[in-house]
């Protein structure tokens with residue numbers, strides 16, 4: 001008999017878990033959503049329609065996947081846990097537009113797989129309740145891949161969402177904010193209390209909405225050098241920009257002169273801290289360093 005209840009319904013989730021004898025693996029960041037209203041809100045925030053293809057990371061038992069499949073053209077979901085593959089085959093059998101890839105998303109060739117799976121060339125959105133232990137690597141894997149993702153609506157620990165969406169000058173602003181905001185416009189969509197998950201995580205979560213910029217936020221001559229500089233500037237948060245730059249690039253006289261001149265040319269006081277520099281200032285400094293041959 002067909003079961004018309006949503007997967008995310010708490011009693012249905014318990015039944016599915018019991019039927020398959022599933023036990024959670026903390027090491028895989030398994031906290032499953034059991035609140036259908038939150039899932040509806042996520043799909044609305046991501047504005048999922050039949051004109052969109054979706055990539056999901058970590059479908060779990062398919063709670064979010066089901067909602068995505070009801071609105072999207074196709075859904076491609078990466079799940080690393082082999083025990084969940086037969087569960088998903090069971091819970092998502094009514095949705096022929098879902099493809100599950102049994103794979104570590106960090107190892108996935110995103111361009112190749114999407115070409116193989118998506119039948120129509122539609123805008124791609126990433127929608128996921130991320131495994132928290134690898135939130136940052138997953139974000140970077142998508143951003144640094146050559147896959148054009150129009151939007152990401154992703155759940156993560158609130159503290160990480162705050163860091164990603166932080167503005168210059170705020171405590172949470174750092175190299176992660178810059179790495180993401182370089183490619184995407186970031187805004188915090190809403191907070192999700194820890195009580196809507198099984199098992200409950202220790203902290204609250206947030207849904208972050210990231211929209212791809214038509215072009216990167218700032219013009220840089222050498223992206224690698226730019227990201228290296230932004231990492232260097234935040235090595236030790238309580239140190240000045242000058243100290244962090246010396247620690248990273250070297251303390252010899254030639255390096256000091258090179259750094260002093262570059263900072264002077266772009267008008268940045270070396271006594272400032274990394275977190276006070278805007279993306280534009282980092283870009284100006286990076287371009288100046290690159291142009292003066294380092």
Ligand code: SAM
Pocket residue numbers: 028029030031032033034057058059060061062063064065078079080081084103104105106129130131132134
């Ligand atoms: N989407 C489900 C939900 O909202 O109820 C489950 C989300 S749970 C926070 C994270 C999921 O990511 C788990 O199913 C876990 O097995 C999976 N996962 C963990 N590491 C992964 C990886 N490297 N690649 C793909 N999936 C992964």
